[in-house]
Amino acid sequence: MISQRTAIRLSDGRELIYFDETPGADRTRWPDTRHLPPPPPTSQLRYDPLVDEWVAVAAHRQTRTFLPPSDKCPLCPSTREFASEIPAPDYDVVVFENQFPSFSDRVKPDEITSLTDMVPVRPGVGRTEVVCFTSDHNSSFGTLPPARVRTVLDALADRTTEMSALPGIAQVFPFENRGIEIGVTLSHPHGQIYAYPTVPPRAQAMLRAARKHAEHTGGRNLYADVLAAEQKAGVRVVAGNEHWTAYVPAAARWPYEVQLAPHRQVADIPALSDAERDAFAPLYLDVLRRFDALFGKPMPYISAWHQAVVGEGRDLGYLHLQLFSIRRAADKLKYLAGSESAMGAFVNDIVPEAAAQRLREAI
Template sequence: MIEKRTAIRLSDGRELVYFDETPTHDRGEWPDTRELPPPPPTSQLRYDPLVDEWVAVAAHRQTRTFLPPSDKCPLCPSTPEFASEIPAPDYDVVTFENQFPSFSDRVKPDEITALTDLVPVRPGVGRCEVVCFTSDHNSYFGNLTPARVRTVVDVWADRTTEMSALPGVAQVFPFENRGVEIGVTLNHPHGQIYAYPTVTPRTQAMLRAAARHAEKTGGRNLYADVLAAEIKSGIRIISANEHWTAYVPAASRWPFEVQIAPNRHVLDIPALNDAERDAFGPLYLDILKRFDALFDKPMPYISAWHQAVTGEGRELGYLHLQLFSIRRAADKLKFLAGSESAMGSFINDVIPEKAAQTLRDII
């Protein structure tokens, strides 16, 4: 749980926030000693009229840091030998603006407004933050204590509230990528939070489905009904406690996919009460350990929070975590090949009920 919150500015003007579990630290005494260039301007959003979607073009991200040695890790605490992104010599949980953001509020004055009559262009206004879960470079989320997970949940809530209030933000998306197989470029345990300027395609599809369901059922929430049906069936339930349920979706796209949802209808992370925040960690840590035990080695995964949008359709949301891996066997990965990448049509190699049984059987 957060006992002290300290915001500072890095040498290039980006914000960094320390979230301490004890109130004794004075973070202001550790300034950023680096000489950094100014942050890059924000990305472009280009509209694809063929599929009614916006695509971000962020060329500056080509130069982002890629798998540095551990003694040059930008997410470790600073040392006399190396000044990292975190000036302090230690920390509990910390967030800061990404040095190579996909979205930001730094808009160029000569921003292009159109490429053709059908392809408008707009600035990628938003915000991208990095969340470091621990100062221990060699740890990972599954090794955190339930108390630290509670702190992280509080941090996600803090950042969701602040980022949702930024001008032009349509939705806030906390997530974690783990493993080089997924595409991780920094090995230090960390996640990210994107504040998008548009509602993402996946969320748009979910909102359309939820709106149709509400219209047909007199206002019922689609995710609440799906969750209730899964709990009643029990076939794909992995684990549960008083406040959360973890289950394999009946129409899973990924070989091993679990959704973790609060049993109470909650719109976003800030709306979770203290009991729900406390109860999340033990359940989530159990699922992560089951993932690693599947093939007796670290499981690459994406852990993605789906929250209600900030504007129209907000009432249709239902907070839930989607955890999935591209590993389909001990020595095989699922690649998004022709059907998935070109057509957006997923083909799963593992029967969801079999995946659920396998995860349940792990002790």
């Protein structure tokens, strides 16, 4: 659990927050000594009328750091030889504004408002943050102790609360990308948090389905009913405890996909009780170990927290974590080719029941 929270400003004005597990650290004695240029303006949102979706265009992200050597890692603690994004010589968990943000509150004064009569344009006002899970460059989330996982969860709760209160935020999305196969450009164990200015397409689809289910069932929650059905069937359940169940969805899109859901409907991470936060760590670490054990090597994955939207439809949300990998065999990846990329129609190579069985037997 977090014993001390300390916020500072980096040399370019971005916010950085230390979440310490023991009190007493004077983080202000370690200022950012770099001379950085001002942060870039925010992205541009362009409306696609053909699918009723907004697309962010963030050209400044082309120059973001790409697979630096370990002694030049911007997420490691700073040393005398190299000043990183974290000024202190050590840390537990750190969160800071992304230097190359997909969304921010820095709006160009000459922002255009349309490209054609059909394509309005607006600033991508929001927030993008980086979450460093540990100062150990060679570690991974799966090797963290349960107490550190709890610290990360508490930090995500803190950031979700603050980012949800920002003007114009529609949804807060914490996630982790792991592995170069996923497209990771920094190997240090870290995640990100996006505060979206619009409700993303996946969340919109989930809201439509949840609203339809509620209308047809007298107000029942869709995810709660799906979870209850999976618990009853049992065949796709991978593991569980008093407060959480981990299961492979019956219609999984990805070769290996697990959802971890609390047994109580809550909107977001801040709404989890202390007992639920404590119970999450051992179950999630167990599932991550099973992923790595499947093929005897680190599994590339995306870990995505689905939280309720901030505005209309919030009552329909049900917090859950979606963990999935594009690896379908020891030497094969699942590429999103024609059907998936062009049409959004997934074809899964692994039967979900078989995936669940393999994960149960992996350890």
